Amino acid sequence: MSGSSNVGMHVDHDLHDDPEKLAEFESRVADGHLIEHDDWMPDAYRKGMLKMAEHHANSEIIGALPEGEWITRAPSLRRKLALTAKVQDEVGHGQMLYRVSQDLGKSRDDMLRDLITGKTKYHNVFNYPAPTWGDIAMIQWLIDGAAIMNQKTLADGAFGPYVRTMKRINMEEAFHFKSGEDMVLTLMSGTPRQKKMAQDAFDRWWYPSLMFFGPPDKPDAENLPPMKWRMKTVKNDELRQRFVDRFAPAALDLGFVINVVEKDADGLVVAKRPDEQLRQDETTGHYAFTEPDWEEFYRVIRGGGPCNRQRLALRRLSYEQGQWVRRAILQGQAGLPPAA
Amino acid sequence: MSKRRQNVPEPEGDLPAPVGSDLAPYVVFTQLKKDGPFVYAGWLDAVDAAMAMFFAREHYGQDQKCTQIWTIPRPAIGGTDADHPVSTAEGASRTYRVFRQRGEATVLSSAETIDATSAAVALTEAVKTDPDVEVTWVVAEADIAATGPDDLIWRHTDQTYRLARGYAKTVREKWERVRNQPALAEYEKEELKEAF
Ligand SMILES: [Fe+2]
Ligand SMILES: [Fe+2]
Numbered sequence: 001m002s003g004s005s006n007v008g009m010h011v012d013h014d015l016h017d018d019p020e021k022l023a024e025f026e027s028r029v030a031d032g033h034l035i036e037h038d039d040w041m042p043d044a045y046r047k048g049m050l051k052m053a054e055h056h057a058n059s060e061i062i063g064a065l066p067e068g069e070w071i072t073r074a075p076s077l078r079r080k081l082a083l084t085a086k087v088q089d090e091v092g093h094g095q096m097l098y099r100v101s102q103d104l105g106k107s108r109d110d111m112l113r114d115l116i117t118g119k120t121k122y123h124n125v126f127n128y129p130a131p132t133w134g135d136i137a138m139i140q141w142l143i144d145g146a147a148i149m150n151q152k153t154l155a156d157g158a159f160g161p162y163v164r165t166m167k168r169i170n171m172e173e174a175f176h177f178k179s180g181e182d183m184v185l186t187l188m189s190g191t192p193r194q195k196k197m198a199q200d201a202f203d204r205w206w207y208p209s210l211m212f213f214g215p216p217d218k219p220d221a222e223n224l225p226p227m228k229w230r231m232k233t234v235k236n237d238e239l240r241q242r243f244v245d246r247f248a249p250a251a252l253d254l255g256f257v258i259n260v261v262e263k264d265a266d267g268l269v270v271a272k273r274p275d276e277q278l279r280q281d282e283t284t285g286h287y288a289f290t291e292p293d294w295e296e297f298y299r300v301i302r303g304g305g306p307c308n309r310q311r312l313a314l315r316r317l318s319y320e321q322g323q324w325v326r327r328a329i330l331q332g333q334a335g336l337p338p339a340a
Numbered sequence: 341m342s343k344r345r346q347n348v349p350e351p352e353g354d355l356p357a358p359v360g361s362d363l364a365p366y367v368v369f370t371q372l373k374k375d376g377p378f379v380y381a382g383w384l385d386a387v388d389a390a391m392a393m394f395f396a397r398e399h400y401g402q403d404q405k406c407t408q409i410w411t412i413p414r415p416a417i418g419g420t421d422a423d424h425p426v427s428t429a430e431g432a433s434r435t436y437r438v439f440r441q442r443g444e445a446t447v448l449s450s451a452e453t454i455d456a457t458s459a460a461v462a463l464t465e466a467v468k469t470d471p472d473v474e475v476t477w478v479v480a481e482a483d484i485a486a487t488g489p490d491d492l493i494w495r496h497t498d499q500t501y502r503l504a505r506g507y508a509k510t511v512r513e514k515w516e517r518v519r520n521q522p523a524l525a526e527y528e529k530e531e532l533k534e535a536f
Contacts, residue, residue: 038422078501085502092399099365099383108362108385113355168382174504182507185514254518313348319355326359329387 017042029230034160037103045229049159050104051120052231057097058115059123062311064090066130067139075133082179083136089172096169100161109326116316124297125208127305129267134201137187140180142202142209146243148173150213153239158230188254195255202256203269209247211292213239241286248278248287260290267306365414366392368399369439369450370406378410380439380448389413389485401493409487410450416483418459420467420476428460436462437484439477440470448477 021040028035035041041049064087071087074080098108114120125143130136148170155166187198214236218224226232251258259272277290300308363385369378381400386392392411401409418426433455441448451470456462462478470476487493500506 036421036423082501089502095384095399096382099385102362109358113358116355175502175506178504178507178511179501182511182514185511185518189514189518310348313351316351316355317348323356323359329391330359330363 017044026229029158029228033158034163035158036160042229044225045231046104048225048229048231049162050101050106053097053101053104053162054106054111054120055122057094057101057111058120059126060090060094060097062115062122062126062315064094065311065314066126066128066307067136069130070133070136073133079183086140086176086179089176093169093172096165100165103161112319116312116319118303118312121301122311123212124300124305125212126311127267127300127307128204128208129306131268132197132201134187134197135204137180137183137198138201138205140176141184142180142205142247143212144173144176144180145247146209146212148177149243149246150239153234154232156230156233184254188256199256200269202251203259203261203272204263204267206251206258207261207292209243210240210289211294211297213237213243215294215297244287244289245285248289249280258289263296263306265306363387366396367412367414367417368392368396369410369412369448370400371408371410372406374407376407378408378439378450380441381409383414393485393487397487397493405494407493408489408491409493411485412479412483416479418463418478420463424477426460426463426478428458430458433457435481436466436478437481438462438466439479440466440473441475442473446474448475453481454478 022042025035025039025041025045035045067083067090068087071080071083074083098111101111102108111120115122130139151166151170151173155163155170157163157166184198187194217235217237221227221235227235248258258275258278260275261269262271264270275290277288280287299305303309364387365383366386366389367383368381370381371378381396384392384395384399386395389411392413393409396409396411400406414424417424434457436454436456436459438451438454439448440451451466454462454465456465459478459480463476466476466478
């Protein structure tokens with residue numbers, strides 16, 4: 001799951017960079033060369049890549065929390081095995097991305113602590129609740145689907161270690177997406193109650209998945225460092241359009257109604273109406289749609305989402321409960337786990 | 341879901357003090373076919389070689405079918421890349437394993453062994469033998485930890501639930517049914533009209 005598209009990416013040129021080296025770096029990037037972590041790079045690039053990889057790593061491990069809650073409640077043994085493997089994959093993605101970040105100069109422990117104290121962020125989408133099994137199906141279909149679309153374009157980036165990690169991760173994402181598609185198909189070919197559960201979950205997740213690609217682009221996005229240096233390769237709005245073009249017709253085929261919704265403070269839908277903007281333009285083939293509520297997006301980023309507090313409290317509990325293990329293996333101190 | 345998770349306590353006070361250093365990095369190679377080369381799988385952090393092998397089996401061994409795993413502490417690698425400075429310390433002759441990466445789009449894989457009195461000498465010789473490659477590494481065989489030749493790494497149970505292809509057939513069938521439903525309903529309606 002996850003992706004790093006909505007990390008607040010403000011990267012500036014540093015006036016102290018050697019102009020000759022900067023020119024050489026930029027021409028290597030423009031020629032499609034991969035940059036390795038021991039190559040010369042502008043300081044802003046190193047910081048920006050670290051921020052991006054760290055944000056992505058944080059998102060992978062926080063993203064495992066809402067799904068992890070459902071392992072014990074999965075409806076069949078095969079679904080339970082698949083969800084366990086999926087959650088394990090996501091934590092593995094976190095491991096790989098923390099390694100990329102460590103190579104850029106930040107220690108793993110600092111990253112875990114900064115995540116808990118709120119110094120660094122994780123992806124917005126994981127601040128929404130998953131109250132039913134239908135939500136688990138939607139997360140794997142829509143959010144993992146969005147993550148694949150995003151991460152495929154990140155795999156065309158310029159930073160070698162990150163690019164290689166994206167390629168590896170995407171192979172596992174394909175399993176997440178396919179099993180999600182299978183779950184959604186199962187629910188939508190099921191009983192009226194199953195269909196309602198799926199529709200309600202769809203209403204909760206459609207807009208978070210459109211927000212997944214990040215806020216609307218700045219007008220000159222192509223010329224700003226994140227794209228000029230190929231830290232990312234496709235604009236947020238373009239990715240969002242690709243997502244809608246791919247998923248809106250599939251959802252309609254499945255019998256979903258695509259609704260514009262209003263949510264309460266717990267992230268539950270309190271009002272909905274069909275999206276009247278939603279239709280396919282016959283000349284371009286693209287689907288028009290009602291834009292997400294960007295005020296909500298920024299509110300959630302600032303900590304005002306339905307689950308922000310809960311996610312970080314659980315992450316902190318895990319960190320505190322794991323402390324005796326770190327002490328035992330790093331300092332050779334014998335110890336016992338704290339009383340549960 | 342456990343009660344503990346349902347009622348996560350409100351955090352209070354500071355985080356426990358940091359424990360200190362990060363773990364040490366180990367590079368992992370897997371052999372995909374019996375008698376085939378060992379190819380670069382990735383790396384991981386561990387406190388010692390035993391923990392590295394344990395994690396390597398769990399993480400990389402379950403990833404794709406493989407017959408054997410090697411783990412190597414990163415400082416034991418001497419390479420032509422800037423990441424892996426080669427040691428010039430002279431000593432008794434040792435056997436070094438050579439790894440080569442042919443081009444940018446390929447991964448490092450194991451090749452011949454060379455006997456030499458230092459890693460630097462082994463590396464120079466390995467580069468002389470095959471100069472047209474992206475990266476060359478040498479590692480003293482003694483620094484490579486390996487699984488046994490008959491170890492069971494890949495689980496021989498049905499693992500298709502964790503692979504995309506495990507869902508391809510059922511997803512296709514379900515889509516066909518969903519997409520044919522309107523046609524089927526239409527057909528049934530027509531048929532009903534005809535029959536009654
Ligand atoms: Fe995923
Ligand atoms: Fe992931």
